[in-house]
Amino acid sequence: MTSSPSAASSPGRPGPASPRTTPPPGAATPELAEGGAVVALASLAGFEGCFGCGTDAENGLRIRHGGVVDGVMTCEFTVRKEHQGAPGFCHGGVLATAMDEALGGAAWLLGNRYVTGRLETDYLAPVPVGADVHLRAWCTGVDGRKAFVEGEARTGGPDGPVAVRAAGVFIEVPQEHFVPQGS
Template sequence: MPRSPTTPPPEAVLPERAPEAPAPGTRLGSHYEHCFGCGPRHPTGLRIDAVAGEGLDVTGEFTIRSEHQGGPGLAHGGLLTTAMDEILGSLNWLLHAPGVTGRLETDFLAPVPVDTRLHLRAWVTGVHGRKVYSAAEGRIGGPDGPVAVRAQALFIQVKLEHFTKHGRPEDIEKVLDDPDLMQRARAFEVNP
């Protein structure tokens, strides 16, 4: 059976946490205030609050609100996939290198009702060159609750110019004019 593109190859390694990574227990905050996944200023966004774990893992949580519905009273599957993408992307803070989603595979195991608090956990499963392999799960009712959604992902490490070159110019300019956002972006300037 062929290996899934989100499964690390045999030559992948589990790297050390970057020395510049946020300390365990640190709230990671938003990488961009208008991000649908973590941005505090997005009116209907998820506002996922991610926290650095002890090793190469992060946790987070968010509440499914009415505007997140797919079927009546239930979270939309695409929204749950977005939550998985967001928590998996947060792992890049621990590696001290920005990355973008290359592939994301999501398995839905149980329906998630509106007003449910979904507890997320993601961890790095291997790194090979610029490829970062990771996995995540979302649990209902607490960190030890039943698993509702699982995901595996492949992220590709990129240089910061990836965002400035491909982003919408007016949004890039707003970030460049915001000293707090620029300080967070500069934390990644040591990209391999």
């Protein structure tokens, strides 16, 4: 088992999450599962269609998952023209999608399946079309089925300025959750 970083040692930790995305007193320290997200993902088929990371999602973000170091998960994507909001800049909703994917990935490192319950985003700087966006995310606590997660997106390199910060609550669900209704 690998422990995730403490809040104090998390590199580039965003400012305080809101009360709704802060682990409550008594929340457990996250324990990353051996094999992490790969183990949880192995129980599900069809992720190649994911709008965030799927290789089959033609207009998706094609987020490329990287590694995990000290409990911090990294991934990145390149902003394409079809991701544009204001002329020349990435749409805020696209960036929220990228944060959802990164934070979700950090939750899945716990070795269970999670869906987004709440996602908060702070936009600090515009992200131009063509930019490589470097994402990092880590879990800050676990309370029952709830995993509290934070993350950030940087441009101009993995240690460039922070463009987006996010915090969220992901809820653990059983495999049956992913069976489409009516199928």
